[in-house]
Amino acid sequence: MARRIPEDLIDRVRQSVDIIDVIGEYVHLRRVGRSYVGLCPFHSERTPSFTVSREKQVYHCFGCQAGGTVIHFLMAIDGITFQEAVRKLAARSGIPVPDVQEDEEESGYSEKRRDALRAYELAAKWYQHLLLNTVYGRPGRTYLEKRRISTTTAHDFQLGLAPASRDSLMAFLERRGLDPVLLMEIGLGATGEHGRYDRFRNRLMFPIWDGQGRVVAFGGRVLGRGEPKYLNSPETPLFHKGRHLYPWHKARSALRKTRRAFLLEGYMDVVAMHQAGFTAAVASLGTALTEEQARMLKHNVDEVIVVYDGDDAGRRAAVRAGLLLQGVGVTAKAVRLPPGMDPDDLLREKGPEAMKRVLEQETMSLTAFRLADLRDRRSLANAEDRVSFLQEALNVLADEESAVEAETHLQSLSSEFHISLEALRHDLDETRQRQTLTRDKHGNKWNTNIDPATGPQVNHYPPHVAAERQMLTSMLLDPGAARQVEEVVADEFCVESHAVLAAHLYRYYGDGGTADPTAFLETVDDPAVRSVVTSLIMEHERRRDQGRAGWSLEDCFATWRLARYEDALRQVRESFDEAARAGRFEEMYRLQEQMKSLREEIDALKNHQGVFSQSRTEGGIR
Ligand SMILES: [Zn+2]
Numbered sequence: 001m002a003r004r005i006p007e008d009l010i011d012r013v014r015q016s017v018d019i020i021d022v023i024g025e026y027v028h029l030r031r032v033g034r035s036y037v038g039l040c041p042f043h044s045e046r047t048p049s050f051t052v053s054r055e056k057q058v059y060h061c062f063g064c065q066a067g068g069t070v071i072h073f074l075m076a077i078d079g080i081t082f083q084e085a086v087r088k089l090a091a092r093s094g095i096p097v098p099d100v101q102e103d104e105e106e107s108g109y110s111e112k113r114r115d116a117l118r119a120y121e122l123a124a125k126w127y128q129h130l131l132l133n134t135v136y137g138r139p140g141r142t143y144l145e146k147r148r149i150s151t152t153t154a155h156d157f158q159l160g161l162a163p164a165s166r167d168s169l170m171a172f173l174e175r176r177g178l179d180p181v182l183l184m185e186i187g188l189g190a191t192g193e194h195g196r197y198d199r200f201r202n203r204l205m206f207p208i209w210d211g212q213g214r215v216v217a218f219g220g221r222v223l224g225r226g227e228p229k230y231l232n233s234p235e236t237p238l239f240h241k242g243r244h245l246y247p248w249h250k251a252r253s254a255l256r257k258t259r260r261a262f263l264l265e266g267y268m269d270v271v272a273m274h275q276a277g278f279t280a281a282v283a284s285l286g287t288a289l290t291e292e293q294a295r296m297l298k299h300n301v302d303e304v305i306v307v308y309d310g311d312d313a314g315r316r317a318a319v320r321a322g323l324l325l326q327g328v329g330v331t332a333k334a335v336r337l338p339p340g341m342d343p344d345d346l347l348r349e350k351g352p353e354a355m356k357r358v359l360e361q362e363t364m365s366l367t368a369f370r371l372a373d374l375r376d377r378r379s380l381a382n383a384e385d386r387v388s389f390l391q392e393a394l395n396v397l398a399d400e401e402s403a404v405e406a407e408t409h410l411q412s413l414s415s416e417f418h419i420s421l422e423a424l425r426h427d428l429d430e431t432r433q434r435q436t437l438t439r440d441k442h443g444n445k446w447n448t449n450i451d452p453a454t455g456p457q458v459n460h461y462p463p464h465v466a467a468e469r470q471m472l473t474s475m476l477l478d479p480g481a482a483r484q485v486e487e488v489v490a491d492e493f494c495v496e497s498h499a500v501l502a503a504h505l506y507r508y509y510g511d512g513g514t515a516d517p518t519a520f521l522e523t524v525d526d527p528a529v530r531s532v533v534t535s536l537i538m539e540h541e542r543r544r545d546q547g548r549a550g551w552s553l554e555d556c557f558a559t560w561r562l563a564r565y566e567d568a569l570r571q572v573r574e575s576f577d578e579a580a581r582a583g584r585f586e587e588m589y590r591l592q593e594q595m596k597s598l599r600e601e602i603d604a605l606k607n608h609q610g611v612f613s614q615s616r617t618e619g620g621i622r
Contacts, residue, residue, distance in 0.1 A: 005086055005097060010071075013086055014518065016093035019057045019070040025252075026077055027299055033545035035538065041077055041299055042066045044291075046329050051538050057518045060534035067534025068527075069518045078211060081110060088212070116186045116238055119178050120215040123188055124207045126172055127160025127218075131204075136163045139223045140204050147268065148348045153275040157247070158207045162200035162220060169198045187217075187234040199233075202226065206246075206267040208239065208285060213249040217241070219267050219285065230266075232285060242290035245282040245297070246270055252300065255280035259302040262359075263289070263321060265309060269343040273307075276352035278359075281307075289321040291328060298330040305363055310337035315373045322366040323399075334369035336362045367400045371409060386417060394424070394431045464563030467556040468498045473536045474553055475502070476517050479509045481553055488557050494564070501532050562605045569598045 020029065020036055029036040029052060040050035040061045049063035060067035066076065074085035090097045131137040132154065140161035144154060153159075162169065170189045174180055180196065183189045190199050203220030210216045217233035233239055245251075246267060251274075255261040262281040264270050273281035280301075284293050297304050304325050308318040318334045325332035335358060337346060347355050364372070371393055378389045393413060400406040410428065414421045461469065471489065474481035482505050493499040508520050517537055524530050543550060551559075576591040 005083060009095075009097065010086055010522070011519065013090045013093065013095055013097070014057070014070065016095060017070060017089050018054065019052055019059065019073070020054050022070050022089070023052055023059060023073055034541045035545075039299060040064060040066070044295060044328065053537060053541050056537050056541065058521065058534050058537055060531070060538045062535070062538070065531040065535070067531045069521050071522065072530065112182065113237070115178060115182055116236070117214055117216070119173055119183060119186060119188060120207075120217070120238075122173060122176055123169060123218070124158050124160060124215045126169065127162055127205045128158050130163060131159060131161035137161045143204060143223055147272070147344065149271060149275065153271060156274075157271050158215070159271075160205040160207070162198065162203045162205050164202040166197050166201075169200070170196055186236045186238070200231065203231065206271075208233070208244060208246055209249050210238070210244070211248055211252075219246075221268070241285040241287055243292050244285055245293050246285055248282065250274065251280055251282045255282070256300050261297055261301045261304050263297070263304050263306045264343055265314065265317065266342070266344070269307075272344040272347045276347050276355060278355070288317065289324055291324060294325050294328045294330065297325065298328050301330065303331040303333065305359070306332060306334040307337070307343050307359075308334070309342040310339050312377075314342070319366070319370055319373065322369065326366060332366045333363050334366055335359060336364070336369065336372060365405060367396060367405060367409065370396045390417060390419075394428050397428055398431045463559050464494055467551065467559035467563075468493050468495055469536060469539070470551045471553065471556045471560070472498060472501055472505070472532070473540050473550060475505045476520065476533065476536065477515055479515055482506065482509050484553055489560065492564070494560070497528065497532055501529055504529060558605050558608050562602060565598055565602050565605065569595060569602065572598065
């Protein structure tokens with residue numbers, strides 16, 4: 001990999017941070033023995049397979065095999081390059097990193113990326129200047145005044161104004177040296193019959209940031225008449241709307257602290273919520289909540305409160321979002337806002353105190369919310385209506401996993417409709433049975449890639465595989481062991497990936513590398529090889545937690561030799577049978593001699609193994 005930041009500086013940066021702190025900002029980690037575990041951010045799972053070692057400063061997922069150092073983690077989760085990850089960590093620790101020449105290929109990629117980020121940053125500043133300081137900004141300022149958004153909030157959220165002119169932004173950015181072709185590619189401009197034009201015109205602009213607070217897209221609300229009311233940037237390499245929550249970098253620390261997030265529909269709602277002090281508020285970006293966004297929330301909070309509009313569409317969308325959240329395993333609740341009101345209306349007309357009261361008093365479980373919604377939409381005028389309402393209510397209750405909550409609702413339905421509790425329970429059971437199929441279907445849809453593994457488990461390997469893994473572990477921790485393995489085994493590992501890792505280690509120590517698994521990991525570009533390394537380290541940590549020692553190298557060699565001799569014996573026996581069928585007596589005699597000496601070797605090794613397994617038992621080692 002091309003990297004020109006000096007190695008010693010990378011070491012310094014790496015040593016200045018603790019992997020637990022860095023990963024802890026993305027994943028809720030819990031301590032188990034020597035390690036920390038959490039739900040993997042790289043695949044969907046219900047039980048934690050994602051393991052981080054503070055002592056060894058590496059992470060490994062036993063579910064999807066992702067693994068590496070803190071730098072690899074940032075590269076994977078933020079989608080950034082090695083250089084960018086090092087810089088990010090350096091900035092965090094206040095270590096200056098000089099600008100260095102990047103590799104040609106890499107700089108070609110990141111130059112475009114840098115230009116795109118620069119274009120968005122400049123555009124945001126330009127829009128903001130127009131809104132706050134110029135005559136063109138007046139319609140925007142009037143709108144914000146009406147919405148009771150303060151100048152401070154407008155500054156905080158970098159709100160801006162896209163003027164009604166044809167291509168002022170394009171012209172402005174071009175004068176700053178940005179390529180018009182790039183500007184069109186990243187959705188700031190477009191071309192039509194009459195030439196090029198700005199994508200956003202006559203709109204109040206909301207910058208959308210990535211997790212690091214860099215502007216990567218815009219949402220624009222039309223001022224006055226015009227369609228569409230809301231316009232977003234298109235998907236670009238910097239921006240995938242289903243993966244961002246607005247404004248994640250502002251809300252993240254607040255929602256992680258309370259383990260609770262408020263999910264809203266629109267930018268305006270979120271801005272108003274933050275202004276009123278509800279800083280754990282986020283919104284999906286102009287789309288229905290996606291599974292990826294739901295998982296993002298799940299990795300950071302225990303509970304999401306859906307605060308959508310108080311109209312019919314809003315309530316249906318809230319149910320959909322709630323079910324999706326529940327599907328990925330986070331507790332979803334929902335708030336019933338007064339009919340026809342959105343969160344922004346409520347804050348503006350009644351103030352933050354009223355919102356606080358509503359959030360306290362009107363937040364209910366998803367099931368209660370669905371039942372209330374059902375009641376609103378169903379007439380209960382005659383017996384027929386009441387029966388159909390009850391059946392739909394049972395459909396909702398069939399989704400409820402908490403027996404206590406289901407029972408509570410059954411009881412109130414029973415007294416309200418004068419139907420015996422037994423009859424309702426019976427019908428609920430039937431509904432559940434009938435729904436099993438469809439519910440599973442839904443469940444599958446929401447929970448793609450759920451890992452059936454019950455959690456991080458140390459695999460059980462055949463003896464020779466275990467022996468090779470133990471050799472590699474010793475090599476990672478001790479250059480002397482690496483030299484011994486090189487002499488005895490060289491590249492004759494039974495498992496191909498073990499041979500590849502060994503080759504990396506021989507070279508690493510040959511180049512003067514020290515026994516530091518993290519330093520070694522950073523010389524390995526192949527994720528598959530890294531994954532073997534991190535899994536070895538985690539298994540090593542697990543053994544230490546359990547007070548089990550690893551095998552000695554001598555025992556590993558014996559087990560490895562035994563496997564090889566047994567394999568050789570099998571092959572010789574096959575040749576012998578073939579020679580016997582063909583009546584090649586001389587060859588048979590020679591092969592018989594070979595089989596005899598192989599059997600002797602095997603017996604000797606097995607005797608050694610007898611002592612070996614006894615000593616393992618005595619030492620409390622498996
Ligand atoms: Zn994983």
